[in-house]
Amino acid sequence: MKLLLTGANGFVGQYVQAALPGVPLPNGLDLRDHAALTAAVAAIRPDAVVHLAAQSFVPASFENPRETFDINFYGTLNLLEALQSSGFMGRMLFVGSGDTYGRVPEADLPVREDHPLRPRNPYAVSKVAAEALCYQWSQTSGFEIIMVRPFNHIGPGQSSHFAIADFARQVMEIRMGRRAPVLQVGDIDVTRDFTDVRDVVRAYTLLLEKGQNGGIYNVCSGREYRIRDLLRQLLTLAGVEATVEQDPTRLRPAEQRRMVASFAALQRDTGWQPLIPMEQSLQDLLNDWEKQLQ
Structure with a gap:
């Protein structure tokens, strides 16, 4: 199977490449460049596609929503059209986001795929739109598309833009004597659903093979983790003692105090579990x- 992978250089893309050796798009190719993308897909002639590439930084989506829509929605449309014009007849996995659910009342946890989508930032809006586009194409084009809504990832290689990876970096700097034993944190009394990136990629691999055409799947652990508890665990594992200081610049209004999702649909169709x-x-x-x- 020849797999085309978009977003190959990202955190998740590198793990997909290790699990499913694929062909990345040429370096520097922009999904917004319809002609270049069409030529690249025609040259690769893939049997399967994992579409990871996106502008996924929420603050940037507020600063420049049009760019986010151009990459995430129109970039996806360009890819679909490029696949169609190359005669693609395989399966594509579209990677959306658990962020598309927006604010979920605690009574509705764990969140399931039939929960209404109420996106609260331009990034999430672009993913809702691109997912709807992929569903339409799954019904009207000559190839199959499976959609996923992954929740928080964790694992080696993750950028310190993400809270747990940042805490791990700070803890290790303290252990190596490079910083005072004080951890700078934001709001650590919220809960989130974390899955190891290697388990996430295994879910993608199984869905590419066994997922239903037009099917939408949460990819999550089904477990609720308090950020404060994970921070304590990092300190214990590293054998480090440190005080915790809340940094006002790291505080973002967390409307969602608790989050946990269900992977029942994914397990039903593929047997996957974390x-x-x-x-x-x-x-x-x-x-x-x-x-x-x-």
């Missing part, structure tokens, strides 16, 4: 930062 324990994810993250900081 396998990597949180302790291993955190230890691997610490080890990765230790290597990077040496």
